[in-house]
Amino acid sequence: MSIDLSAAFFDLQLRFADAMVRVSDLSFDEVVLNFTNLYLQFIGRSFDPTHPVWQAYLAGLKQAPERATWTYDFYQRRRDSHAPSPYGCFHYSYLPEEHTIRYHFVNVDTSGAGPLSKERMPVRQQELKMMFAEIKQQYGDAPTVRGNSWLYNIDAYRRLFPARYTRNMKVVKDEFQYMSLWGQFLRHDGRVHGERVDDFLSCLQKADTLEGLVNCFPYHVLSPKGPLPCFTHSMKFHSCSKQ
Known part of the structure; x- marks a missing residue:
């Protein structure tokens, strides 16, 4: 019951994590855990930084020559197959x-x-x-x-x-770990939305505050x-x- 995410989609989040580290006092490990959708894709909603699967991912990430490729391969090994929903989409x-x-x-x-x-x-x-x-x-x-x-x-x-x-x-903040926010960069066929991604990455390069980075997202999460x-x-x- 999920689309096949791409290396480009994970690369986008890792580059956002780099930008977060640049403008904050947070470590890369903290940012990847709390400000990307990666943990949820690999493990679920526990968000336990000591989880052995998460630790294995971080260890491999730090040694990987291509971070997005490593992340995509790790995701493919961990992703679950779900029964189709009886309610379609x-x-x-x-x-x-x-x-x-x-x-x-x-x-x-x-x-x-x-x-x-x-x-x-x-x-x-x-x-x-x-x-x-x-x-x-x-x-x-x-x-x-x-x-x-x-x-x-x-x-x-x-x-x-x-x-x-x-x-x-209502506008909902702090949705960085969820697809409710990151899904805006995916096309209906599962590929990344190229123009939207390019604009986002360009904005990240110019932003020099946490608020500036958050404002790079094209859309807010609404509830x-x-x-x-x-x-x-x-x-x-x-x-x-x-x-």
């Missing part, structure tokens, strides 16, 4: 401590058209309808639904959801939040009450 997790549904988007559309193209919009909406029907069956109407992604900056993604749900979105009935009363999501 969407899947979700339930956070019991928050009584919240978090859903995620991954491009697994093989039609040849963009997964967020107008012709594929009915398919995406059907996937959402199926997913939220299952959520309602499992958890009732009580859970809150929360998204978290750079994609809400894009009309093609935002139009899949109720207008009131996405009207008052909408709303009640589950927004999504379950009708396919067109007309029942979303104002938050």
Whole structure:
């Protein structure tokens, strides 16, 4: 349930880490752990700097003649195969401590058209309808639904959801370890977005503060939040009450 990431995508993050070290008092090891998506790709959400797999990655990285190639090869050895989601490009997790549904988007559309193209919009909406029907069956109407992604900056993604749900979105910071931020550099086919990457790297070279580096990202991560009935009363999501 994931796309095949490329060496170029990892190179981008390593170069961001270099820039972070340049303008901060942080070590490279600290930056790679806390400001890239690498640990999550290799291990998961524990973010334990002493994890033996992570230590093996860092040891190899420091000796590798080509850091991006080493990182890509390490990723290929560690990546898990996942069963396809029954909801196509969407899947979700339930956070019991928050009584919240978090859903995620991954491009697994093989039609040849963009997964967020107008012709594929009915398919995406059907996937959402199926997913939220299952959520309602499992958890009732009580859970809150929360998204978290750079994609809400894009009309093609935002139009899949109720207008009131996405009207008052919060900017989320400190998403450096997640694809909700780094995914903006990937094209729908999994390759890096060349022009966007070039602009980002050019900005990194000129930035001389942490804030300046953060501002090099083209898009912020946005987070909408709303009640589950927004999504379950009708396919067109007309029942979303104002938050």
